[in-house]
Amino acid sequence: MIKKIISLHKSSASNRAVINTAVIYGQRFFAAALSLITTPIILNGLGVQDYGLYTLTIGFVGMLAVLNWSLSSSTQRYTAFAIGEKNTLKLNKVFSSALVIHFLYGLLLLAIIAIISRFYIGSLLNIPVGKLEDTKNILYVVGLLSFISIMSIPFLGILRAKENFIDISIIGITESVLKLGIAFTIVSLTDNKLVIYSLLLLGISVISLVIYYFIVKLNYKEVIISLKFYDKELVKGMFSFLSWSLLGSLSLTSRNEGVQILINLFFGVAKNAAYGIAMQINVAMSILSQGIIGSLSPQIIKSAGAGEYDKMIFLMRTMSKFATFSISLFAIPFFFQCPLILKLWLTNVPQETIIYVRLIIIFGQVMLLSAGIQTVFDAIGKVKIYNIWVSFILMLNIPIAYGFFKMGFPSYTIILVGMCLELISLNVRLRLLKKYLHFSIKEFYFDTFFRVFLPTIALSTILYFFLLIPLDNFLKLIATFLIVFILYPVIIYNFSLERKQKEFFETKFKKLIRS
Numbered sequence: 116m117i118k119k120i121i122s123l124h125k126s127s128a129s130n131r132a133v134i135n136t137a138v139i140y141g142q143r144f145f146a147a148a149l150s151l152i153t154t155p156i157i158l159n160g161l162g163v164q165d166y167g168l169y170t171l172t173i174g175f176v177g178m179l180a181v182l183n184w185s186l187s188s189s190t191q192r193y194t195a196f197a198i199g200e201k202n203t204l205k206l207n208k209v210f211s212s213a214l215v216i217h218f219l220y221g222l223l224l225l226a227i228i229a230i231i232s233r234f235y236i237g238s239l240l241n242i243p244v245g246k247l248e249d250t251k252n253i254l255y256v257v258g259l260l261s262f263i264s265i266m267s268i269p270f271l272g273i274l275r276a277k278e279n280f281i282d283i284s285i286i287g288i289t290e291s292v293l294k295l296g297i298a299f300t301i302v303s304l305t306d307n308k309l310v311i312y313s314l315l316l317l318g319i320s321v322i323s324l325v326i327y328y329f330i331v332k333l334n335y336k337e338v339i340i341s342l343k344f345y346d347k348e349l350v351k352g353m354f355s356f357l358s359w360s361l362l363g364s365l366s367l368t369s370r371n372e373g374v375q376i377l378i379n380l381f382f383g384v385a386k387n388a389a390y391g392i393a394m395q396i397n398v399a400m401s402i403l404s405q406g407i408i409g410s411l412s413p414q415i416i417k418s419a420g421a422g423e424y425d426k427m428i429f430l431m432r433t434m435s436k437f438a439t440f441s442i443s444l445f446a447i448p449f450f451f452q453c454p455l456i457l458k459l460w461l462t463n464v465p466q467e468t469i470i471y472v473r474l475i476i477i478f479g480q481v482m483l484l485s486a487g488i489q490t491v492f493d494a495i496g497k498v499k500i501y502n503i504w505v506s507f508i509l510m511l512n513i514p515i516a517y518g519f520f521k522m523g524f525p526s527y528t529i530i531l532v533g534m535c536l537e538l539i540s541l542n543v544r545l546r547l548l549k550k551y552l553h554f555s556i557k558e559f560y561f562d563t564f565f566r567v568f569l570p571t572i573a574l575s576t577i578l579y580f581f582l583l584i585p586l587d588n589f590l591k592l593i594a595t596f597l598i599v600f601i602l603y604p605v606i607i608y609n610f611s612l613e614r615k616q617k618e619f620f621e622t623k624f625k626k627l628i629r630s
Contacts, residue, residue, distance in 0.1 A: 142284030143402035149291040154395050155461045156298040157312070158388075163465050164243055165309045167384035168250060170391030171240065174375030176228060176257045186217060187268050189353050192493055194269075195276040195413060199420045203337045204344075211344035212353065213269040221262040228258035241379045249309055256313040263320040270327035273338060278413055282330050286323055293319050366509035373513050374529055381520045385465060390526075392461070393471035397479050400446055404438035404483055412490050419494035427494065428554045431487035432562050433616055439483045439567050440607055446476045447571065447603070448595045451578050455588055467527060474530040480571075481537050484563050488544045497551050504547060508540045509533075566611040574603055 190213045197206040232254040297315045411434045418427040492501045516529035545556045
């Protein structure tokens with residue numbers, strides 16, 4: 116069976132997209148299931164305060180590691196283009212140069228974290244009494260964890276450009292199983308739980324990096340790890356691309372990690388715990404869309420390289436729609452049954468977690484509308500103006516939310532601000548893309564807003580009135596999911612998909628069944 120899957124994976128681009136989607140989804144679903152099991156164990160093992168402190172330190176280090184996303188995007192693009200051109204020499208130059216860049220950046224990040232932790236952390240964050248030393252130790256460990264993650268990026272770039280999602284998924288499953296084991300270990304401990312938890316996570320990252328190294332070294336003989344391939348001119352080109360992507364990184368950092376810091380400064384680590392749980396659910400939900408995004412992104416980049424721009428735009432719209440649909444299938448019932456699910460899942464639910472979760476679910480749906488647009492801009496290499504405009508809009512999230520917090524607004528206001536800015540940036544993204552490519556903005560809006568949100572609103576209305584019926588809560592929970600699982604796919608297929616997208620879906624689905 117495995118040999119047949121691998122054979123189909125190598126046979127054609129369309130088969131690879133189908134197999135990649137199936138593999139990514141399988142791994143992501145498995146990871147989501149284990150994550151849902153792991154989170155309440157860790158929350159109960161660490162307690163609300165330590166769990167909030169850990170999510171805060173992760174966010175703080177993530178804010179410092181602002182270049183991560185830009186480096187990953189730049190490495191992925193240059194690696195994919197070198198492979199698409201079948202230029203082995205260029206591929207080795209890209210890979211070796213990327214390793215040097217990531218290593219130096221990782222060292223710089225570690226130095227910054229060490230200085231901040233040693234001299235400034237107490238004045239920068241709202242740390243509970245008696246937790247300052249623990250926070251410093253955790254920051255050191257999380258910094259090392261980030262360094263390992265940074266060094267993994269070039270290896271992941273090779274695997275993703277080669278569309279080797281099978282090995283990536285196996286490693287992801289292994290990480291999830293190990294993290295579940297760590298959760299049970301933490302519960303049995305009595306002292307230094309948070310520090311030991313961080314150290315064990317660091318160990319998992321080291322193991323993953325070693326595995327990535329040997330997969331690339333053994334399976335891709337054309338990829339040679341050597342400093343002799345370091346190319347200064349290529350590095351300049353990568354940094355030119357990266358410099359404008361940096362603005363995008365800054366906006367993403369302010370919207371994600373920056374939110375944690377601002378919430379901490381105004382409301383403390385308890386709200387960090389609530390926000391951390393909401394984001395954990397968002398990550399689990401986003402797994403449903405990553406299979407679509409992960410499998411179609413290489414096809415979009417390769418379509419750009421081949422000059423097939425009509426196909427690229429079609430894939431962009433299809434990615435946005437299918438990614439949104441894949442999440443909505445679970446997000447809609449979860450939204451309505453959030454209080455009961457959280458009570459069953461966590462038992463001890465931190466204050467305001469329910470409203471955080473509901474708003475994050477909506478926010479995630481809004482962000483997916485532009486899922487394919489960023490990939491298109493990266494593919495055509497037009498990142499300068501794009502990142503200037505979009506990043507400026509998204510970075511307004513922190514100062515605007517800061518103003519609302521100073522006026523006494525609740526902590527979840529920052530999510531509403533981010534949602535409004537995301538809708539504004541979607542319109543700007545499309546206007547900018549129109550300057551470089553011929554496509555219909557009206558068609559995009561019709562295809563996403565009308566054909567995506569109208570079925571969602573219709574189904575949500577049905578659920579709202581259904582939940583008014585006096586039934587047992589558990590019966591309502593089961594019935595809610597059944598109603599969505601039965602009605603939503605039928606509505607989507609008959610109302611939301613245009614003819615070409617139906618053909619695209621049917622082709623991929625039939626190939627997946629045959630495999």
